[in-house]
Amino acid sequence: xxxxxxxxxAHAFVDNKHDLDASMQTMCDAxxxxxxxxxVAARHTDYVRATYKASMEEGACTVIGHAGGANVAxxxxxxxxxxxxxxxxxxxxxxxIHAGAVVVPALLATAERHQLSAKQMFWGMAVGAELMCRxxxxxxxxxxxxxxxxxxxxxxxxxxxxxSSALGLNAVQWVNALxxxxxxxxxxxxxxxxxxxxxxxxxxWAAQAGYRAARMAQEGFTGPRTLFEGEHGFFHxxxxxxxxxxxxxxANVGQDWISAEMAFKPYACGTMAHPYIDCARKLMRDGLQVxxxxxxxxxxxxxxxxxxxxxxxxxxxxxxxxxxxFSVPYAIAxxxxxxxxxxxxxxxxxxxxxxxxxxASKISYExxxxxPYPKQFTGHLAVTLKxxxxxxxxxxxxxxxxxxxxxxxxxxxxxxxxxxxGQWSPTQSNVxxxxxxxxxxxxxxNVTALRV
Numbered sequence: 001x002x003x004x005x006x007x008x009x010a011h012a013f014v015d016n017k018h019d020l021d022a023s024m025q026t027m028c029d030a031x032x033x034x035x036x037x038x039x040v041a042a043r044h045t046d047y048v049r050a051t052y053k054a055s056m057e058e059g060a061c062t063v064i065g066h067a068g069g070a071n072v073a074x075x076x077x078x079x080x081x082x083x084x085x086x087x088x089x090x091x092x093x094x095x096x097i098h099a100g101a102v103v104v105p106a107l108l109a110t111a112e113r114h115q116l117s118a119k120q121m122f123w124g125m126a127v128g129a130e131l132m133c134r135x136x137x138x139x140x141x142x143x144x145x146x147x148x149x150x151x152x153x154x155x156x157x158x159x160x161x162x163x164s165s166a167l168g169l170n171a172v173q174w175v176n177a178l179x180x181x182x183x184x185x186x187x188x189x190x191x192x193x194x195x196x197x198x199x200x201x202x203x204x205w206a207a208q209a210g211y212r213a214a215r216m217a218q219e220g221f222t223g224p225r226t227l228f229e230g231e232h233g234f235f236h237x238x239x240x241x242x243x244x245x246x247x248x249x250x251a252n253v254g255q256d257w258i259s260a261e262m263a264f265k266p267y268a269c270g271t272m273a274h275p276y277i278d279c280a281r282k283l284m285r286d287g288l289q290v291x292x293x294x295x296x297x298x299x300x301x302x303x304x305x306x307x308x309x310x311x312x313x314x315x316x317x318x319x320x321x322x323x324x325x326f327s328v329p330y331a332i333a334x335x336x337x338x339x340x341x342x343x344x345x346x347x348x349x350x351x352x353x354x355x356x357x358x359x360a361s362k363i364s365y366e367x368x369x370x371x372p373y374p375k376q377f378t379g380h381l382a383v384t385l386k387x388x389x390x391x392x393x394x395x396x397x398x399x400x401x402x403x404x405x406x407x408x409x410x411x412x413x414x415x416x417x418x419x420x421x422g423q424w425s426p427t428q429s430n431v432x433x434x435x436x437x438x439x440x441x442x443x444x445x446n447v448t449a450l451r452v
Contacts, residue, residue, distance in 0.1 A: 004175070004225045004226045004227075004228070004229065005226075005227070005228040005229050005246050005249070005250065006174075006175040006178050006179065006225060006226070006227050006228060007171070007175055007225065008250055008253075009131065009161070009178075009250070009253060010171040010174045010175050011171070012253040012254030012255075013127050013131075013161065013165055013174070013253075013254055014165070014169070014170065014171045014174050015171055016254055017123075017165075020119075020122055020123055020126055021257060021260075023257060023260035024126045024130075024257045024259070024260050025122065025440060026260075027126075027129075027257075027259065027260050027262060028122045028125045028126055028129075028440075029436075029437070029439070029440060030264065030408070030411055031090060031100040031103070031104050031125065031129070031262075032104060032108075032436050032439060033411060033412065033415050033433070033436045033437070034089065034090060034100060034264055034411060034414070034415065035064075035079070035083045035089065035100050035101065035104040035105070036064055036415070036432065036436055036450055037414060037415035037416075037417075037418035037419055038082065038083045038084075038085075038086065038088055038089055038418055039064035039065050039079055039082040039083055039450075040064060040065040040418055040419045040421075040422035040424055040429075040432075041086065041088070041343060041418035041419070041421045041422045042065075042082040042083075042085045042086055042422070043064075043065035043066060043082065043422050043452075044422065044423065045082075045085060047081065047085055047197045047200050047201075048078065048081060048082045048085060051077060051078050051081045051082075051201065051204070052066065052078050055073070055074045055077050055078060056070055056074050056078070057070060057071045057073075057074050058070065058071065059071030059072065059074070059075070059113065060112050060113050061074075061075035061076075061108070061109040061112045061113055062075060062079075062108065062109075062112060062447050062448060062450055062451050063075050063078050063079060063451070064079055064082070064447075064450045064451070065082070065422060065424075065450070065451075065452055066078075066451060066452065067451055067452060068451065069112075069451075071113075072109040072110065072113045072208065072211050073208040073211070073212070074208075075105065075108070075109040075112075076105045076106050076109045076159075076204060076207035076208040076211060077105075077201070077204035077205060077207065077208045078204060079104070079105035079108070079109070079204065079207075080101055080102060080105040080106075080201070080202075080203035080204025080205070080206070080207040080208075081200050081201045081203070081204040082204075083100070083101040083104070083105065083203060083204075084098055084101040084151070084199070084200055084202065084203045084204070085200040086268050086325075086343060086346070087265075087268060087269055087270060087325045087326075088265050088267075088268040088269075088343070088418075089101045089265065090262050090263060090264055090265070091262065091263045091264075091265060091271040091398075091401070092132070092133045092136060092259065092261075092262050092263070093261075093263055093271075093374070093375070093376065093377060093398060093401050093402060094133065094136045094137065094140075094258075094374055094375060095133070095136040095150055095151075095154075095374060096150075096271050096272070096374065096377075097132055097133065097136060097150045097151045097154055097155075098151045098203060099128070099129040099132040099133060099151075099155075099158060099259060099262060100129065100262070101151065101155075101203035101204075102128065102132065102151065102155035102158055102159050102203045102206045102207050102210070103124070103125045103128035103129050103132070103158060103159060103162050103207075104125060105203070105204060105207040106124075106128065106159040106162060106163055106206075106207035106208070106210050106211055107121050107122075107124045107125045107128065107162055107163065107166055108121065108445070108447065109207070109208075109211065110124065110163050110166055110167065110211060110214075111124075111166065111445040112445060112447070114167060115444055116166055116167075116444070116445060117442070117443055117444055117445065118439050118440055118441070118442040118443070118444075118445050119440075120166045120168075121166055121445050122440060123165055123166060124162040124163060124164075124165045124166025124167075125162055125166075126162075126257070126259070127161050127162050127165040128158040128159055128161050128162025128163070128165070128210070129158065129162070129259040129262065130253075130257055130258065130259045131154075131157060131158045131161045131162075132151075132154045132155060132157070132158035132259075133258050133259040133262070134248075134249045134250075134253065134258065135150075135154045135157065135158075135249060136150070136154070136374070137248035137249050138228075138235055138239075138244045138245070138246060138248070138249050139235050139239035139241045139244055140374055141303045141374060142235075142239035142240065142241050143238050143239045144189065144303070144306075144307065145239075145240075145306075146238060146239055146240045147188050147189055147190070148187060148188060148189065148238050149187040149188065149189050149199060149202050151187070151202055151203055151206070152185070152186060152187020152202035152203070152205065152206055153185040153186065153187055153206075153234075153238050154185075154206075155185075155187075155202065155203055155206025155207065155210070156181045156182070156184050156185040156186075156205075156206040156209045156210050156213070157178055157181050157182065157185065157210070157227075157234070158206070158210065159181070159206055159207050159209065159210020159211065159213075159214075160177040160178050160180065160181035160209075160210040160211075160213040160214050160217075161174070161177070161178060161210075162210065163177075163210055163211050163213075163214035163215075164177040164178075164214040164217065164218075167214060167215075167218060169214065169217060169218055173217045173218055174217070175223075175225055176217035176221065176222050176223045177210075177213045177214045177216070177217035177218075177223065178213075178223065178227050179222070179223020179224040179225065179227045180212075180213040180216055180217055180221060180222075180223035181209060181210055181213035181214075181223070182223065182224065182227045182233075182234050183223070184209035184210075184212065184213055185206070185209070185234070185238070186205070187199075187202040187205070187206070189307070192306075192307060192323075192326060194319060194323065195318065195319055195320045195321075195322040195323025195324075195326075196322075197322070200322075228244075228246065229244070229246065261401075261402040261405075263398060263400045263401035263402065263405070263406075264400050264405075264406040264411055264414070265400055266399055266400050266406065266410075266414075267331070267340075267341040267342065268325070268341060268342050268343045268345070268346055269324070269325040269326070269331055269341055269346065270307070270308055270325055270326045270331075271377060271398065272301070272304045272308055272328075272373070272377050273308060273327075273328045273331035273332075273341075274331075274377065274379070274398055274399060274400070275377055275378050275379025275395040275396075275397065275398055275399070276298060276328050276331055276332050276335075276379040276380075276381065277331050277332065277334075277335035277341050277379075278335075278379060278395050278399055279332075279379045279380065279381045279393035279394065279395050280331075280332045280333075280335035280336045280381060280393075281335050281336070281339055281340075282393050282395075283336070283381065283383060283391065283393050284335075284336050284339065288336075288383065288391065290336060290337065290359060292385045292386050292387075293359070293362060293383055293384075293385065293386075294362070294384045294385060294386055295362050295363075295364070295383075295384045296332065296362055296363040296364070296381055296382070296383050296384075297364055297365070297366060297381075297382045297384070298328065298332070298363065298364070298365045298366070298379075298380055298381055298382070299365070299366055299367075299368040299371070299380040299382075300328070300365045300366070300367060300368060300371065300380070301367070301368065301371035301372075301373030301374075301378075302367045302369070302371070303373050303374060304328075304373060305365070305367065307326055308326055308327065308328045309328055309329075309365050312329075312364060312365075314327075315327040315328065315329050315330065315360075316329045316330075316357070316360045316361045316363065317357055317360070317361070318330055318351055320348060320351060321346040321347055321348050321350075321351050322346075324346055324351045325346055327360070328363070328365070329360040329361075329363040329364075330351070330356070330360050332359075332360070332363055332381065333356045333357075333359040333360040333363065334346075334350065334356055336359060337353075337355060337356055337359060338350070342417075343418075343421050344421075368380075376396065376397065376398075377397070377398040377401070378394070378395060378396050378397070379393075379394065379395040380392070380393070380394045380395075381393050381394075412433060415429075415433060415436075416429050416430075416433065419432070424452070428452070431449055432449055432450055435447065435449050435450070
């Protein structure tokens with residue numbers, strides 16, 4: 001009997017377990033800082049409040065920015081929802097997926113519940129994030145096209161792998177955990193229709209599902225060994241694809257850590273809109289006057305049209321702040337008029353500002369068949385002026401990503417700004433930052449300073 005894909009992964013992450021390399025330790029440290037700040041920023045939002053009230057049950061685990069402790073499922077769900085809620089969290093450019101929003105809530109809750117060391121927690125985070133990123137190579141763009149959110153469905157598998165690794169499951173249990181998680185994976189992208197909240201909960205749901213799958217496997221429950229490649233397997237279900245090539249997913253797995261290149265967002269919106277915002281801000285810095293604009297035409301990737309461009313009239317006039325986060329026309333308009341696209345720029349008053357909507361209505365697109373998405377995120381604007389002149393801007397990279405990574409000092413500034421937005425005092429924010437910066441040197445994980 002040949003080894004399944006899951007068994008080959010178990011061989012890499014369980015049988016050949018080793019110390020985390022420096023690049024992944026740095027990435028895990030950064031994920032802890034970014035996720036924690038995002039949880040604080042979102043702690044008073046209506047969607048976090050609803051999730052908290054619906055799921056909070058007492059336990060040993062931290063709900064970041066809230067008092068008391070919760071059980072594993074509640075902490076993972078609430079923290080994952082808060083992390084992803086403003087679409088300001090980490091991204092893997094080959095996906096895109098948001099691994100940190102899944103693995104940090106899952107592993108933090110696991111570490112607190114089972115009294116794990118920081119070393120165990122970070123190993124689980126690394127394995128979970130790595131598997132999520134590697135899954136992106138199997139059927140690029142097809143999961144989105146099938147109507148599913150990759151972060152959600154990959155996340156359940158990644159969380160199961162991460163929790164299993166942190167808890168020290170053996171290879172058979174590890175494979176079973178992934179197989180079990182395959183039947184827990186869920187998350188459709190119909191939130192795009194009207195800007196409803198379901199995308200926000202996807203990482204949290206995946207995080208708590210992965211924990212349940214790992215614990216069930218640890219206690220002897222079995223799952224399909226051929227989760228990935230089976231006739232009725234994961235990619236058959238979630239990508240409408242059979243006969244996938246898993247070579248890229250398995251290449252040097254456990255040795256090369258592609259998740260070490262995950263990106264951190266400078267703007268609070270869908271990742272693929274970011275280079276367009278940079279282009280818009282550059283044109284304004286170069287002297288463009290909004291009142292001179294007749295129209296703006298953008299070259300774009302076919303793979304993002306159904307999420308960020310269409311229906312075009314709706315994207316030009318988003319009904320609320322959350323819908324605006326998945327609109328390139330809005331992102332360009334707010335970037336030009338407000339020189340940013342941060343948390344404040346997606347509040348309802350700004351979204352309904354007549355000047356923003358008027359400018360967004362002038363923005364349209366054309367598909368560039370040579371666009372490198374999803375391997376690379378790019379931006380392009382061609383602005384037609386009243387005098388007939390056309391001025392253009394192009395950016396071939398995502399700022400914050402592999403070609404222009406966010407410096408540690410900027411990540412810490414983002415953390416402190418998010419804490420301020422969430423109404424933490426400067427003293428409290430700096431105490432938390434000091435704690436997060438020293439976690440890797442801890443014995444048992446203790447993050448109670450993140451509770452309020």
